Amino acid sequence: MYAIVDVETTGGKFNEEGITEVAIYRFDGHEVVDQFASLINPEQPIQPFVIKLTGISNAMLERAPKFYEVAKRIIEILDGTILVAHNANFDHRMLRLEFERLGYEFDMQTLCTVELAQQLMPEQESYSLGKLVRSLGIPITDRHRATGDALATVKLFKLLLNKDTSxxxxxxxxxxxxxxxxxxxxxxxxxxxxxxxxxxxxYNEGDDLIFIGRSRNIKKNLTQQFTSERRRSVELTALVHDVKFEKTGSDLIAMLKENVEIKKHRPKFNKKSKKSIFSHGLYVYEDEKGYLNFQIKSARKDSGYVTSFSSSRSGRSFLDSMLKEYELCQKKSGQETEGGDSCYLYVKQECKGACINEESATAYNERAQKLIEDHNFQNANRILIDRGREVSERSVVLIENGTVKGYGYVDLQIQFTDPKILRNIITEIPEDPDYRHIVQSYLRHRKIHRIIKF
Structure with missing residues (x-):
C-alpha cells in the first residue's frame, strides 16, 4: 500500500518552515482507496515568493486547522503505507518536522518519483513534476498546490509501476x-x-565562542545542529566543547540580542555580518498633482525611508498588500507602469480612482498618510510589550525617536509604561539602523502583546 503525498510550505530558514497545505492519496497500486487534503495554519508567515508561487496567502490560512488538529487523520491515512512523493526527501522531512514539534517521532519508508523516473525513463529532458507529466500526457491542474501536484504524482507513479515489471x-x-x-x-x-x-x-576546547544560535525551541534547534549532515554543521559540531544558553521569552529580543552579539563577538561559524541586514526601503514623495506616491528602492545611501526590507522582492510584496489594505493606487506606487490610464485595482474596484483623477489628492493622501503613520518609525516613541521568560514577567523593547534603545524584563506587578522607569531597567544596545529594521520587520509579520505610543 502506498500514500502519495504532497505538501506546500511557508518557505524560510531550513527546518523552521511550516506546512501550509497537505494532500494524501492512499493508493493500492491500482486505484485510490482513501484521500485527505487540507489547508493548514502554520502559525508563521509565508515567504512572499512562496505566496506568488502557490497562490496561498496568509489570509487564506487564518481559519485553517493547525497541524495538531489534523495530525491524527494524517497518521491514520499513512498507516501501513510507503510514502511516495516527487522529491520525497522534502515531503518526509516536513512531516517529520511537524510531528517532532508535537513531540512525536515520524519515520516512514519512501519512494521518490523523481529518482524512479530517472531510472525508468532516462531519456526525459526534465524531471520537474510539471514538465515531466506534460511530456507523458498526464494532465495537471492547480500546479504548486498540494491536491493538484499529488493527483498528478498518483498518475505518474501508476505509470512507473507498470514500467517496472519486475x-x-x-x-x-x-x-x-x-x-x-x-x-x-x-x-x-x-x-x-x-x-x-x-x-x-x-564554545571550542579553548573556550572561544565559535557560534551563536537563536531558536524558539533551543533544544530542538541544537539537536538539529548536532545531527545535521551538512559539511559546515559537521565541522562545527566536531569542535563543540561547551554549550551555554540564555532564555529570552520574546523572539524579538532573541533576534535583537543575536544580532548585537554576533556583531560584537564575530564567532567563526556565524556568517560574516554585512554592513546592513536590509537593502531596500519604502519611500514616499508628492507628485506634480499633489498625490503621495510610494516607491521601493535601494536604502543603502538614503535613510529617509518609511520602513525597510531585506530585499527588493519583499518590499514589493509588502507594498502590493498595503495598496489593497489602504485602497491605494498601483499607478501612484510604481507597481503598474503599463496598460491604460487606470490601474488594475481600479478595475477591481479596490482603488478609488486617483490614477484617473476621480479621487482628490486630499482624500487619497489621508489613506496614504495612514499607511505611513502605521509603519514609520523615523521619529517614533514606542514601548513594545510581549511575553517574558517566565509567566510572572513581560519583556519590553524601548524605542525613542525612531532608535531602538534596548530591551529588558519587568514584573507584571510593576508599572512599566513609564519610559523614565524603563530607561533604568533596559539593557542598552548600540544605535544601529539594523535594529530598527529587525523591529519593523518583526511587527509586519508577527503579533505582540501590546504597543504603547508615547
Whole structure:
C-alpha cells in the first residue's frame, strides 16, 4: 500500500518552515482507496515568493486547522503505507518536522518519483513534476498546490509501476530515514538546554565562542545542529566543547540580542555580518498633482525611508498588500507602469480612482498618510510589550525617536509604561539602523502583546 503525498510550505530558514497545505492519496497500486487534503495554519508567515508561487496567502490560512488538529487523520491515512512523493526527501522531512514539534517521532519508508523516473525513463529532458507529466500526457491542474501536484504524482507513479515489471528498481529505491544519533559527549549538553525561546552559545576546547544560535525551541534547534549532515554543521559540531544558553521569552529580543552579539563577538561559524541586514526601503514623495506616491528602492545611501526590507522582492510584496489594505493606487506606487490610464485595482474596484483623477489628492493622501503613520518609525516613541521568560514577567523593547534603545524584563506587578522607569531597567544596545529594521520587520509579520505610543 502506498500514500502519495504532497505538501506546500511557508518557505524560510531550513527546518523552521511550516506546512501550509497537505494532500494524501492512499493508493493500492491500482486505484485510490482513501484521500485527505487540507489547508493548514502554520502559525508563521509565508515567504512572499512562496505566496506568488502557490497562490496561498496568509489570509487564506487564518481559519485553517493547525497541524495538531489534523495530525491524527494524517497518521491514520499513512498507516501501513510507503510514502511516495516527487522529491520525497522534502515531503518526509516536513512531516517529520511537524510531528517532532508535537513531540512525536515520524519515520516512514519512501519512494521518490523523481529518482524512479530517472531510472525508468532516462531519456526525459526534465524531471520537474510539471514538465515531466506534460511530456507523458498526464494532465495537471492547480500546479504548486498540494491536491493538484499529488493527483498528478498518483498518475505518474501508476505509470512507473507498470514500467517496472519486475519491481527490482522499485525495491532498490526504497529509502528509510532513521533518526540521526547524537554523539554521547553532546547528549549531556542537550539534557541541560531548555525547549524555550532564546539563544545558545557554542564554545571550542579553548573556550572561544565559535557560534551563536537563536531558536524558539533551543533544544530542538541544537539537536538539529548536532545531527545535521551538512559539511559546515559537521565541522562545527566536531569542535563543540561547551554549550551555554540564555532564555529570552520574546523572539524579538532573541533576534535583537543575536544580532548585537554576533556583531560584537564575530564567532567563526556565524556568517560574516554585512554592513546592513536590509537593502531596500519604502519611500514616499508628492507628485506634480499633489498625490503621495510610494516607491521601493535601494536604502543603502538614503535613510529617509518609511520602513525597510531585506530585499527588493519583499518590499514589493509588502507594498502590493498595503495598496489593497489602504485602497491605494498601483499607478501612484510604481507597481503598474503599463496598460491604460487606470490601474488594475481600479478595475477591481479596490482603488478609488486617483490614477484617473476621480479621487482628490486630499482624500487619497489621508489613506496614504495612514499607511505611513502605521509603519514609520523615523521619529517614533514606542514601548513594545510581549511575553517574558517566565509567566510572572513581560519583556519590553524601548524605542525613542525612531532608535531602538534596548530591551529588558519587568514584573507584571510593576508599572512599566513609564519610559523614565524603563530607561533604568533596559539593557542598552548600540544605535544601529539594523535594529530598527529587525523591529519593523518583526511587527509586519508577527503579533505582540501590546504597543504603547508615547
Amino acid at each position: 519491481k527490482d528498481i522499485l525495491n532498490k529505491s526504497l529509502k528509510s530515514f532513521p533518526k540521526p544519533k547524537v554523539a554521547p559527549n553532546l547528549k549531556t549538553f542537550l539534557e541541560k538546554v531548555p525547549t524555550s525561546t532564546g539563544l545558545y552559545y557554542l
